[in-house]
Amino acid sequence: MDAAKTRRRGAELEAAILTAAWDQLVTEGYARFTFDAIADRAQTSKPVLYRRWSNREELLRATVRHRGAAASPQVPDTGNVRDDLIQALRRASGAENSVAAMLTALVSSHFDDVGLTPAELRAELLGSRSSSIETILERAVDRGEVDADMLTPRVVDLPFTLFRHEYVMTFAPPTDAAIVEFVDEIVLPLIRRA
Incomplete structure (x- = not known):
């Protein structure tokens, strides 16, 4: 660990942890959203995380709140409702969208072991009918x-x-x-x- 990183304190340290937690969630999924992984990614220690959050759910909530506060969605204004709605939905489906990234990370974690997407499971359920x-x-x-x-x-x-x-x-x-x-x-x- 580099000495400058170990001297972070207060809001700066918390922001670094929550940014690292978000990155861990969207790149590795909820299954790998662990205090060990986040501490390593944030270049800090697990006790530092446990002093702020007592469990993974608390850390997840804080991470999502932090990401939501940092995001400032741009509301399209093209002059007509159709184009505004299309632009808003296109932005929502982009890789930079926080909600889409979070849902993908959370949902995909549940299907990692199975190896099937929800659409594939639905197709199996319906069969040809x-x-x-x-x-x-x-x-x-x-x-x-x-x-x-x-x-x-x-x-x-x-x-x-x-x-x-x-x-x-x-x-x-x-x-x-x-x-x-x-x-x-x-x-x-x-x-x-x-």
Whole structure:
């Protein structure tokens, strides 16, 4: 360890630790988000970390708060809502996006041992059969309730995309009120016949 690094104190030391913790999380995943690895990456010792955070969850929360405070998202203003939304979503999908990086690190850690992505596991679960949503929408087209031209693959997947999003963000199934909102306020307006 270099002597200058050992003299860091207070806010400077904490910022260095939290930056190292973020780097550890996004490059190595949550499984390797350990006090040993973070202390090594921050060029400090484990006792220094334990004086500030008593466990990995506390350190993770502090790391995420630190990263969130440092990020200053730019809100697009192109002059129209469509282009603003597209730009915002493109930025969110970029490698520099904190939320995307964090979710990828956390979720991928759970699949390291299995070797499959959630999409691959879903494909295994469904096999060659259609999803229930596809069947429901085909029936709705036959009854004249739904515009078949609106049923792109992304729109067909939208109900479960909303469901998965809610589940990933809360680690709990969507409430009944959320499910009704997904259908009534988001999906049906997209697919109903004019």
